[in-house]
Amino acid sequence: MSLTKEYALKHHFGYDTFRPQQAEIIDTVLSGQDCLVLMPTGGGKSVCYQVPALLLNGLTVVISPLIALMKDQVEALRANGIEAAFLNSSISGSEQDSVQWKAKLGELKLLYISPERLFSGNTLDNLRQWNVRLFAVDEAHCISSWGHDFRPEYRHLTKLKTYFPDVPVIALTATADRVTRRDILKQLNAPAAITFEASFDRPNLSLTVLPGRKRTQQIESFLLKHPTQPGIIYCLSRKTTETVATLLQNRGYKAKFYHAGLPAPDRSKVQEEFLKDDIQIIVATIAFGMGIDKSNVRWVIHYNLPPNVESFYQEIGRAGRDGATADTLLFYSYQDIIMRQDMIIQSEQSEEQKELLHAKLNRMKQYAEADLCRRRILLSYFNEAVEQDCGNCDVCRNPRTRFDGTLIAQKALSAIARTRENVAMGMLIDILRGSRNRAILSHGYDQLPTFGVGKDLRGEEWAEYISQMLNSGVMDIAYDEAHAFKLNPTSRQILKGEKKLELVKFIPLAERKAREEELIPKEKPKQEIIRDALFEQLRLLRKQMADALNVPPYVIFSDQTLSEMAQKRPISEAQMKAVSGIGDEKYRRYGTAFVQEIVKFAKENTKPGTRVAKGMTYIQTYELYKSGFTLDDMAQQRGLATSTIVSHLVKLRDEGHEIELRPLISDKMYNEIIAAATELNYQPGEPLAPLFERLGERIEYGMIRLALAIRGGE
Template sequence: MSSPALNTLNTVFGYSEFRPGQQQVIEAVMKGQDCLTIMPTGSGKSLCYQIPAISLAGYAIVVSPLIALMQDQVAQLEAQGVAAAFLNSTLDYQQQDDILSQVNHHQIKILYVAPEKLMQPAFLDRLAQFPPNLVAIDEAHCISQWGHDFRPDYAQLGLLKQYFPRSPFIALTATADSATQQDIIQLLKLVNPHHYVGSFDRPNIRYIQQEKFRPLNQVEAIVKSKNNQAGIIYCTSRKRVEEVTDYLQRHNFAAAAYHAGLSLEQRETAQTAWLKDDVQIMVATVAFGMGINKPDVRFVVHYDIPRSIENFYQETGRAGRDGLDSEAILLYEYADADRVRWLIEQNQNLERAQIENHKFDSMLSLAHSETCRRMVLLNYFGEGRNQGCGNCDICIDPPKKYDGLVDAQKVMSTIYRIGQNAGFNYVIEVLRGANTQRVRELGHNALSVYGIGKSKSHEYWISIARQLVHLGLLRIDITDNAHLKLTELARPYLRGDMPLELAQPRINQSQEIAKGQKDKIKPKHDKRLFERLRQLRKQLADEQDVPPYIIFNDATLVDMCIVQPQSEQQMLLVSGVGKRKLEKYGHAFLAEVNNYLSRFD
């Protein structure tokens, strides 16, 4: 590897060696070759263009889709002593002109630009007078119609080659299937690109699915178990975002809402509070988080099922970017699928709707799977895997099958006796013998099926009923208030002519898995020292008005607790501590470590 790149990695970023794939990509870019780079979130994609940009003469252009992403990347680079800037709609003409003047005078190494700004002809003509040493297209899947997040602004980027014919281009994304990858190469006119596809596996993320019974209570239990750690809860609608946020706030959790219905000021206030650890939980629509580089998100909850595996992968990938243990929890109920299908059908572009339906089918397969979640996920992206991961709900606690015929008959008989004229909740009220006004008024408390399921919980029977829907014995009639109806397939089971195997309902699954794993997880570092370093980091971050991870991320603090440095040389051995950060923050953290260790002398 060329020494300038390795030297930059070590002195600027504080890492002693490259991660898988980085070295090959960086070498190719520095030799002037185009690249298509597919790497999972948290694997160090940004370094693939930042290191060549810093090491080579001149400056680099980075095309980035979101203002928050640009601001975040620039703040982190500046903290590491790298001259970086961004151009987008938040800056006036004079500010933009000043930045371009700095670029022209070699005072900026990395320039982040929004695609709609970059593609203005007058702007391109000006940049062509001082061409970049490379052009990086971040979130490159946005250019492809096959990508899960197609953006018209990206469609014009193929013209860039005309303006910068001698500059190598590097397209980067975390999520692209083979069709999307080929589309990116073609549309950006990449010439004989170095094509690197890294592993899509994020082994530090534990994938868990819970049946959605009482989602607000489930979310409360999840958040409570996380002990003030940072998390994101994704919802499909603004109304649900408000509902979940209000519930958590009323139960004394530090939560904030983020969706397009809020003003820009409200969204920025919520995002800043979350980035600075003043708020632990961000409840948001899926628009939130793209490009947010907060490395210490310990969990992501999907309150509703995502529309594609790419969305699921990208959103869950916002957990554990620092490589530490994290969780991705999906709450799923059958009715969610109908809601998503309806949303997809609103698309006027029939071809696009067809693509989205196809992608949603794959997401449903993941949700309904009784094999390793990670195996399904990786095989979708073409990364062959035929062994369980040991770190998902299916692997840790495999579904237990049992003879479910009697339970199924109880549910189906109740539906039949009440005239196939009610949804899940009312059917189960009758089944469990609820003494409600509606039950009494309809006379259903006099039915032979009334109370025959009272020995089992509401959640238990919801699980059984949903399985019967999945098996095709029941259907949800969306034209009749989502009432449950028996299908022809139900007849032989109602008569008892055929056996029926069901999965044992999995209730409070996340807590049970966590409890079962607790004894297996041994502490890797001194937790008390970590907490002291975390408080020092927060204090310094507040003084400088930056997010704590800009100073050091959690993985660096963990390594600091393991190394326990007592000198500048030892501090430089800590992963993520470069010379600039040593000069700026090293002495404060050294003093804290030494102060802590002196208690044991």
């Protein structure tokens, strides 16, 4: 039998069907054509080159800037029974020699390598002798100076087509606007490459933006809903990562910080602990994450505003890679914009690049300040039109209320005018609220007619409304004058009453939390509680096995696979392989242990004679059958009708369990039932009542069903 892409997907990866566009991309690669794949994080990019690698008669070389990601990908491939290796500085010279020998002898299907290693020494000459059939360029946006994470070493990839003109190239990225896409193909010398754009929608991710006030308090509240689930908190500065991590540690959380200032061995240790679920929370700068293939990250928090939509999208994409639900939270404040603007102004970038960075930051700012569906804004950035609101972002869950805020705006603008346009946010709020602090008194601002005119609003309300005014173009800000507010023509129109201004009503944090909590079911159904308990037991087994094998837990099974396992409770090979993510190799390695754990859970959590959750009842019947009980004994033990026990056994047999039905019925009774069925010309699916009557109502329905099942007639 010739190997097909469908067989490779099921056999090695455990999936029955391809995700949208994956099959077309694979066919394009197999036909020898270059292509560019734009697919969201967690969208299945790796399958687009891993499946062709299995079908091609030779080596696939995967170029990646991420050493940690190489290791994770190779471990996952090996767990699926695929020969793979990587070449980078993290392994010894002898290990590198071993990898190269395997490549030379044709023992590898995939080889991961960094661009630096690819173009150093005699690597290119070696590749010419290793029967390379495909190049996969991961994180392809790194090749473009217009991309959000440009890496100069990626520019050398322009040589690929010179050295290997007949080898197709598949470039893959999760984040690239149209300018970046064009540049990727130009730099790879692949202008005729076919571009595939998958949907960037990640409906499993909830999107929430909250005001950046009392952030640590809000984080603690957020974590109460995610007590044991792994997550990442991204911060702008190294100091903040250390502060937040320490605070969480003091609250009893398993949290550690990660930033570029840590020694490399310490960074590796923290990352390894997170991958293996030994710590729950990583508090990190953006130095952490690109090399993470951890599929069970259940939430991501941005403590500070990211510099652009691409970075934000890539970072939230590290949650829910397994397709299960995950939460994302972005804190946003006026101060974040100031910090980001300052960083751009003080950078050594060219003026052209600074202009680009300012524009990208402005789009991120628009997302954070939106009062319409956030997912639609996010997807529109990647040129994807969406017709309906998502229902899974904070704006959709809590539609904004607008009101006439002209008077509020006039008070603030008047105060700016009377201070000769010389105050920033904090001072302006103090003037409006009538604060008599030292700075106010020293400037004489307590003598202004506008002093205290806004004492009816709290400081956080004023901060919210002033930010809205700024973002609506009602006033300007001078970043080079200590961020002082300036009036503009619109300001003067509002001051004169010639123009009105609508503002979005401020919602206090407590009220917002209450609204969110109203959407959460107060009590879980019994079946859901059972499923969650089994999930935790399976998660513990996964962790124990992963520790014994020294691999991250998600390499064994993803959270999504465990969740489906806990829901369906498979107890046979056929049932287990029907679970998404379990192929032949995964079942061979781990399947039996998980089946045994499910059976054990059923025994421990189901009392005789009580109603059991769906799926558990079959386990109980199967256990009684294996213990040698008769049909009558099984029915008595379970408190069920014999016909129900028969239906259980037939279903179990059909699903691949080793069950012999024939010994459960005497020859005399079996022959009598089959003779009557033959006389009546009984056909599968017909009512059993006529057959029951023909037998003089002496033989119960359960035994009739059993005989027919043995014959294959039901």
